[in-house]
Amino acid sequence: MKLVVPVKLLPTPEQAAALAGTLDTANAAATWLAGQAQTTDRRGRADLQREHYSHLKEMGLSAQPALHVLRKVADAYTTRAANVAAGNYGPRGSRRRGRAENSPIRFRPDAAQPFDDRCLSWQYDMQSVSIWTIAGRMKNLRYTGSADQLKALRLYRQGETDLVHRDGMWFLYATCEIPEPHAAQPTGWIGVDLGLANIATTNSGYRACGRGLRRYRERQRRLRRKLQAKNTKASNRVLRRQRRRETRHAAQVNHVISKRIVAEAQRTGHGIGLEALTGIRERVRLRKPQRATLHSWGFAQLGSFIVYKARRAGVPVVFVNANDTSRTCRKCGYIDRNNRVSQAEFRCRSCRFAEHADVNASHNIARKAAVVWGRGAQSTAPTLE
Template sequence: MNLTLMVKLHPTPEQTTALLETMERFNSACNFVAETAFRERTANKIRLQKIVYYDIRERFSLPAQMAVRVISKVAEAYKRDKSKQPVFREHGAIVYDQRVLSWKGLDRVSILTLRGRQVIPIVLGGYQKARLDRIRGQADLIYRDGTFYLAVVVEVPEPPPLQPDDWLGVDLGIVNIATDSDGDTYSGGHLNGLRKRHTKLRRRLQAKGTKSARRLLKKRRRKERRFAADVNHRIAKRLVAKAQGTGRGIALEDLKGIRERITVQKAQRRTQHSWAFHQLRSFIEYKARLFGVPVVLVDPRNTSRTCPACGLVDKRNRPTQASFQCVGCGFAGPADTIAAGNIARRAAVNQPHAAGDSA
């Protein structure tokens, strides 16, 4: 399977300037080409190349390889959403292939900039060193919070999946991002607080409606996403490590088709979280594969309303969001843990289908 490594660059101040200048020029060229793509209504690389290639070379003095990259970046962005002209941030990523980037051993990389090729020190962790020889083709140059990274895709062998004795059920929620069937909760720390603050700020900025307000808003959104992604990585890692350490597979709710069943109001509430949920699920599935932990998806219906003691399914078993109390037998406990337990039990009794097959 493929894994993305983030390799940190340690450029000199001069190299930093060269890299930033290259990114800025690259992305202005992208915005220029985006205009043409949108005007001509074309996401076709060959067609775009015919129209803009010489213009890009001339106006932006970009090397040939980069001009080609500009065109493909724009074509891909426009293809994703043809309703609007794509806009590129001044420090958006540049894709480098082997012709313009080469690894010099384990401690340096040579990379093309507008000031020629720069040989820049890199620092690799042991984990990264072991995988660097598996790098496939291209790398994305990324600038984030004042640091440059190369995001590279490496291929790592997949271990054979273990034969689980049992299942660790995982319920995904909003207050606790995840709860497992052992009763452990995985919270997002101050993620929800950050979201609330962000919602307030968004209202204020949207009311303002100025260009700088919009820019600030975008920046905040990116920051929030990065933070949420980091939280999700850590939660997925802990869950997979726990399942592996206890010889269990992971059971999740199969949320395909659930959208038709939920009400509009719920759907709206869910939107802002659905992206994060989807990401957490995919991180869990991905890390599980990496460690040979099987993942199964179970039918999500009534997992939070079913009594694990007597089997009674009743809406009233959930007197509050956080608590479960069976109206039949009186069995009570934290709602999330009970839902996670139901998920684990379903995985054990059902004919499970592996997550990887249905994706």
């Protein structure tokens, strides 16, 4: 199983300046190369390397960084072509699609830059790296991380590492190939119902209330509106400081929830059933004040956290069709939209069974997961690459 492990760099001011210059040079070269590819319509890696490799070397890049820039540009155009073909930029003839197809790709000056083992070497005992920069080979660049991150880095690191500059801090994102335990035959299933009022509800009795996170998001939105209305130097400094704070907080909440669900499944020998919520933002109809809450909610992130933690623990995961899970009575199987009396209350119109709506839905998800597993679809979870 591939897992990206981030570690924080601790550069001196001189080292930070060299790293910044390296990113700026590499991304300036990538932007120039993307412009050439757009003009000549030759966007394959082999064509770009044959025609422009020597010029990239003249721009200050050594051999391996130049090859990484070539590949970064070629991959960017491949990704854009796939998005255009999938209709992600609108239908044929639309203005947005025309801009996407006819404009050269641009790279931010501080966009991430990949390094391989020829450009970057690790000294695990000293917690330092040696990395290529435009100022020469930089040695004794210190890094830090949690105990789990450092252990995974030492034991399982393979492949490329990305240099990332974010919010004034420097990071290395290393790819680790972590062995994945074999998923045992589950003795039962934990169904997980995801929602806004309750972030996650399981049929085993766990419920993560979303009220705290919802109120935190609302406070952050009010603060942003207030600071943006002031538009002073001081307010803009605070806005920059607040950047991604809400995202980090929500991710931490999702980590805690997913860890608890996976730990319970591992302890009891159960598998985990999740709803396939693809397209939920298009299906759900909400009043305008509620739309910001829906679009900022991390359904996919929580699901991905559960998946990768479960795979590391050897817990099987299946995704099931979410249709009618909240309208079906888990006792008699009767389906009716009026069974859902309110957000929290479920009362079957056939057998009069009553229960919390999210708990009822989680039991239905667990039942569906058992059926899917029995058909041999042992996991429809996406690969973590």
